[in-house]
Amino acid sequence: MNKAFNEINRYKELLDLEKAEKRSCIHSFHRYFGKLIPAIPAFAIKNFTEKGDWVCDPFAGSGTTLVEAKLNGRNALGFEINPFSCSISNVKTTAIDTLVLESLNELLLRDIQADNEPITDEEVPFCINRDHWFKDFVQVELARINRNINDFFSKHDTSLSGVEQNDVINFYRMVLSSIIRNVSNADIQHVFPGYSKRLRRLDAEGKREIKVFNSFRNALNKKTKGLKEYEGLGKTEVVIENKDSRFIKPGDYPEAALIVTNPPYISSIRYIETVKLELYWMEFIFSGDDYKALEKRMIGNDRLQRFDYIEPEITPYENINRIVDEVYALDAKSGNVVGRYFNEMTDIIQNMNGLLKTGGHVVMKISDSKVKKIKIETGLFLTEIAEMYGFKLVDCFIDKIGNRSLLTARNTYSDIITHDYIAIWQKEEDVGGV
Ligand SMILES: C[S@@+](CC[C@H](N)C(=O)[O-])C[C@H]1O[C@@H](n2cnc3c(N)ncnc32)[C@H](O)[C@@H]1O
Incomplete structure (x- = not known):
């Protein structure tokens, strides 16, 4: 160098x-x-x-x-x-006409609120330890939103092309995904999902109110407004x-x-x-x-x-191999994580x-x-x-x-x-x- x-x-x-x-x-x-x-x-x-x-x-x-x-x-x-x-x-990189989107959002929110059909087992996705991560009513409400997103264009006639419909559905799915952590039992203050003592205490004291529909509606409105930033750009x-x-x-x-x-x-x-x-x-x-x-x-x-990690991971670089060997001597697995990273x-x-x-x-x-x-x-x-x-x-x-x-x-x-x-x-x- x-x-x-x-x-x-x-x-x-x-x-x-x-x-x-x-x-x-x-x-x-x-x-x-x-x-x-x-x-x-x-x-x-x-x-x-x-x-x-x-x-x-x-x-x-x-x-x-x-x-x-x-x-x-x-x-x-x-x-x-x-x-x-x-x-x-x-x-995040797909511009959608926000005036159109706002009117579709109204329809979607109405669909969700009007839907009182029971949720079937097949509509609740597989998730390891699902009942640990999501309260029963949260699972039902998330599944209800998901169902109405999936059925949206089969219920409503619009002049949107197939590609535009796809963009709207992907947008709705992203909005739904953005609230999952907030309505789960995983503490949003932690990076890795974990049902923390703090949340367990709040739950035990009945002090945590999870409002799935409201969270979805707020996220939908906020992100729809955000998309306005793409309007007028080339x-x-x-x-x-x-x-x-x-x-x-x-x-x-x-x-x-x-x-x-x-x-x-x-x-x-x-x-x-x-x-x-x-x-x-x-x-x-x-x-x-x-x-x-x-x-x-x-x-x-x-x-x-x-x-x-039976053998140290060799790289083509002498100075990196020296570090790999040093770490390997302390912990073989960590040594090879380092070597692999550089390869x-x-x-x-x-x-x-x-x-x-x-x-x-x-x-x-x-x-x-x-x-x-x-x-x-x-x-x-x-x-x-x-x-x-x-x-x-x-x-x-x-x-x-x-x-x-x-x-x-x-x-x-x-x-x-x-x-x-x-x-x-x-x-x-x-x-x-x-
Ligand atoms: C530090 S994050 C990048 C975050 C990004 N700059 C942003 O602002 O959201 C590194 C990303 O690399 C991705 N990644 C890890 N291994 C990869 C691979 N072999 N090929 C492509 N992406 C990979 C991870 O999934 C992760 O999203």
């Missing part, structure tokens, strides 16, 4: 300026752990792209980068392994792929001018677990096996079997090179970690890997961690995160995809 990592920071001021700007309320459509702050993609888009360029996020999550791309007149390309997250991103394209970013074919997609992303952390956040109730309720998964399979495809996951991120970096045009930029928020008390300089290592795969380092600076709840969540699984960096790389030469 030709410049000392972390000694240059000419872009920090520009990001700080962007942080002072007002943010779109579309970003708050859905709770999602590990969200980027919108100022990061906003700043990157304004500094590294022109109108009409493609902006990509290989770990799209709930779509912060994609929303900012659309709001700024850029096309958006996202990859994401979790189908539920893809659905959130899709809805048309842009959005492509969201429910794929593992390690295995995509970059040549299948338009060349991007910019990638803005925050990759998963080493062994820290179990993203899937944070949304498990929504995954089951919205029927993105149907069994514990589906859940485990999805979890194991997440980069940085720590769901390794014993045979996965998997190597595939991602190669694919990022393939997705970008020459001269294009990557703006990445990266966190260093401590695993078994050993500091892992993730930002530095990923930058070194990027330099082997056609990128040069343009800038790198420390960004403070803004989200306290996330800090707590990270600490549960790895030691405290020492730093969050913003690293900016530029593609110098084409190395293609994996």
